[in-house]
Amino acid sequence: MRLKRVISAVLAVSMAVSMMPATAVSAFAEGTSTKTAETTTVTGKNSTESKAETSGYCGAENQEESVQWAFNKETGVLTISGTGRMADYKYSNTEDTRPWAAFANVIKEVKIEEGVTGIGGNAFRNLTALTKTNIPASINYLGDYIYRADSELTDVEWAPNFTAPSLKDNDTNGGTYTGTYVPTSMFDFCSKLGDGKELTKWLPSSFTGVGCAAFRGTKFTVDFDNWSNLKYIGARAFEQMPHLESFTLTDGIQIGLRGTDSNAFNGSGLKKLIVNTEEVPRSFANGCTELTDITLGSAVKKIQPFAFYSTAITTLDVPEGISNIGDSAFYACQNLNKLTFRGKVTLGEKVFTACGIKELDILDGAEVICTGGDPFRGSGSDPAVTTINAVELKGALKSGKEDQTDGSLWHDIFSKNAGITTVNVCGQNLQYVRPSVFPSMETLNVTGGDAHIPAENTYAFSGNTTLKHVDIDVDTYTEDEYEDKDGKQAVVASFRNAQALETFAVRANNVKLGNRTFCECANLKKIDFTGCDEIHYMNGCLGSSTSGQPLNPNVCIYVNDESANPRATNNDSGLGKNVGIVFVVDGGIVDMNKTGFDSVTKAGCTAKWYEDAKCQTETEDTTPVTGKTYYAKWAKNNYTVTLNNNGHGEQPNAKSVEYGAPVTDLPELSDSTNEWVFDGWYMDENFTTKYDKQAITDNTTLYAKWHEYQNTSLTAKVSKSNYLVNTPADVNVTVTPGDDFSKLMQDKDNIKISLTYDDDVTSVMLNGKVLDKKEYTISELMPLMGQNRKLDVTYGKAGTHTFGIALKNGNKIVSECGTNIVVAEEAAELTPATKLYTLTVKNADVTIKNGDEEIKAEKNDKGELIAKVPEKADVTVTYTSQSDAVAFDQWTITTDETLDVDVKNNPLKFQMPAGGVTIEAMTKDASIEEDEPNILGTAAVVGTAAAGTAILAWQGYQLGTELYLKTALPAGTAIPTNRAELALLVWNHAGKPAPAAVLPADATDTQKALTWAAENDLLPADKAAEDAVSKLEVIKSWNKAQEQK
DSSP: OHHHHHHHHHHHHHHHHHOOOOOOOOOOOOOSOOOSOOOOOBOOOOOOSTTTTTEEEOBOTTOGGGEEEEEETTTTEEEEEESSBBOOOOBSSSOBOOTTGGGTTTOOEEEEOBTBOEEOTTTTTTOTTOOEEEEOTTOOEEOSSTTTTOTTOOEEEEOTTOOOOOEEEOSOSSOOEEESEEOTTSSTTOTTTTTTOBHHHHSOTTOOEEOTTTTTTOOOBOOGGGOTTOOEEOTTTTTTOTTOOEEEEOTTSEEOOBTTBOOTTTTOOOOEEEEOSSEEOTTSSTTOTTOOEEEEOTTOOEEOTTTTTTOOOSEEEEOTTOOEEOTTTTTTOTTOOEEEEOSEEEEOTTTTTTOOOOEEEEOTTOEEEETTSOTTOOBTTBOOOOOOOEEEEOSEEEEOSTTOOHHHHHHHHHTTOTTOOEEEEOGGGGGGOOTTTSTTOOEEEEESSEEEEOGGGTTTTTTOSSOOEEEEESSEEEEOOOBOTTSOBOOOOTTTTOTTOOEEEEEEEEEEEOTTTTTTOTTOOEEEEEEEEEEEEOTTTTOOOSSSOOOOTTOEEEESSGGGOTTSTTOOOOOOTTSOEEEEOTTOEEOTTOOGGGGEEOTTEEEEEESSTTSOSBOOOSSOOTTOEEEEEEEEOEEEEEEEOTTSSOOOOOEEEETTOOOOSOOOOOOTTSSEEEEEEESSTTOOSBOSSOOOOSOEEEEEEEEEOOOOEEEEEESSSOEETTSOEEEEEEEEOOTTHHHHHTTTTTEEEEEEOOTTEEEEEETTEEOOSSEEEHHHHHHHHTTOOEEEEEESSOEEEEEEEEEEETTEEEEEEEEEEEEESSGGGSOOOOOEEEEEEESSEEEEEETTEEEOOEEOTTSOEEEEEETTOEEEEEOOOSSTTEEEEEEEEEESSOOOOOTTOSSEEEEOOSSOEEEEEEEEETTSOTTOOOOSOOOOEEEEOTTSOEEEEOSSOSSHHHHHHHHHSOTTOOOOOBHHHHHHHHHHHTTOOOOSSOOOTTOOHHHHHHHHHHHTTSSOTTSOTTOBOOHHHHHHHHHHHHHHO
């Protein structure tokens, strides 16, 4: 006490002179990225005069002396001891209130002794030489920033029985989180900590969360799959951790924010991320330059801004469920090559700026709405996306910006991407396709829906110098008409003077070509209209201009029939007499890569070409002539079918088969040597596809399949190694049918079974009938055999005997076999007979083993399993439920002897007693819980029934609920199955008392019984009369009713 007074006095004087505050304060979460050297003012804590520089008190306010500190200059060890909580300290670039601040650069180890209950905020922060520390089990408070920026710290020893304290993370605008988490910046920027260590094995398992920046910049690996109790991740919790592999975000993990941002994995080495939450937090995994694999689960609806800024993903498939992607969510993902949209989604600003996208797919049914304009545009020094070279635009791409049209959006996105040479769009999107939008377009493919070129797109591709090929496959294709300002019909001329256009194909139910559509297309080589059901040629669509270059005079125009012929008198195509070659193909298919008559083909057919629509004048032209129209008439081809006999039998002749027809009258081959059997014709050499009237579409070879001839064979076996004299030996005969079997069975009177045996045989029996001859025809034996092929052969003399069987066709032996039968003179030479007892198993399966021998149980006509079992054989009885509604209850066991078992066990195992045993599996409603209260008894005993048979009773149910009810309820009473029946049972048995409630005069007995039962708590009142009741509910209600009597 004297020493304490001296210390207090000196301290008071010191404080009075210095006028420095000595209160400990709590530090709130700091800025996010300061690692610079800090200049501090030391304001010190209480210390004695003799140890002013190396020791003193460091307890919390009002308990300063409960915790002491001491620094050993020689060892560099700072020791914290006592029985209370440390103070929280202030630390900044200008202030450091820790009493050991003067030693911040030389403290090598911090030892915290057991008894200290709290580590103060900033306590050991920025100790540049600190390599080792410990955290005792007595700690129940952890402040913020405890070890922040301890760049040499490598060894932190947690007490084995450490329990994480419950703290609050106030470093979030998303709501304060309270739980057992690692506090804010506890190991922030401890850049050597965790090297070679896995965090969940190093950190006490009682931690369920990670506060703001708690492990930022550390070297731990983290097995998140092993962190099953992780519930909270604060802002920047795992930022800049280089050794992370994968993480799955689920609804069970709360994400903390700083401001509006998470930055949980910012700049880390995370490589794989799976998201199964409704939202991906803002700035969640930005700057993860090794993150190549992102899976967005079906639960994801929204991706917040900057969520995946500057990651390394290579493909992004946006599923249907995602409805919103925020600003800059995938900004600067330079490795992102392929982007696919599948559903309706709204994009914010600069979502994909500075990405390396090469392929953009907006699939059929998708709708992409850009509220911030071009989501691929540049920003500052960051470039716009100019790398797209493949597009699949089958869904909608729309502007959601007030001052921007859809067409303007298309122009902004695609006009910068000069690598797009092939454009694939749906019919609806054709209106946005212009040379100015796709300046390098060479091929245009339009698929699905209705396609049209609107009036405002007059001269849509006119004068274009890059577009070479157009292929349109839609429901309808139209080029709009409109009137000019003078009320006259204006020229649409969609492809007029398209200087590079070479081929144009359209397939649609209805086609309408506008005025002057192909006028002046000097390089147009082919136009394919064969896929059009109906086509309208507007004024001069195939005409030539008087002022410009003409339509290519050698252009080939393909139509399916005469109604679509542009030269027909009812068509106003403008096609000149000496311009173009028209092919009426009659179902033929056009090959745009071939020329002349060879450019039209039809599967399995050959065409003859005529110069009249009735196909009467066959053309003599070998090369089509400009100005003419040619008509195809098709004839089916005949193909050769070669029959390969594969070296057996005669070689059949080839067959000529018309295209599409099957091969008929295929020969059934036979082998002259009778050593091979024909199995049929196959379409391949490996005999994988049997020919079965498939249509012939080309020259074909069919292959004969064979197998070596097999005779019908016999085998005979006995089931035992030896038998007794005058005891039947069972000989089991197996017949394996061969290729001759069918023929043999056609002559049953000539096919014989011949038996060979010595004179020691006293009888041969088949199915209990004596065979007194050694040879029988099949006709004679068949009535005796039935389903059994077993012979019982009895010998009157010991020894080894040979019993033979032969199958004969007349006198010719088809197959023969034999078996040796060992017969012993006396029974004493065999194993003595063992007394067997009957085991009966009901409603269950059974396995029986007597040593290494397995005994099979046979099923009787009642479905019971019956077996003869020796004493002490091992028996295992198993019940397997066949329905989710039924569960195992216990076994009912009847036995002549005592059987010590637990009837609740399933499977039930025991040794067979010296007496018969009957076992039945009792079941119950699957809804009955195992811990239901004991209703029927508590003893587990073996009793004896009146007849002297032992009956097992057990804790819980006795003889099963059903058996119990049959004995407990009045004789002849049916067991109730619903609430109405149960209410009537207990009400009637109670003497039909009047219920307390006033019921209508015409109330039924059932209504009275239900009301009375509910009033007396025998049945719940909130269920319907027809609701089912379990046997357990019946037992409860019945027993309770008896107690109330």
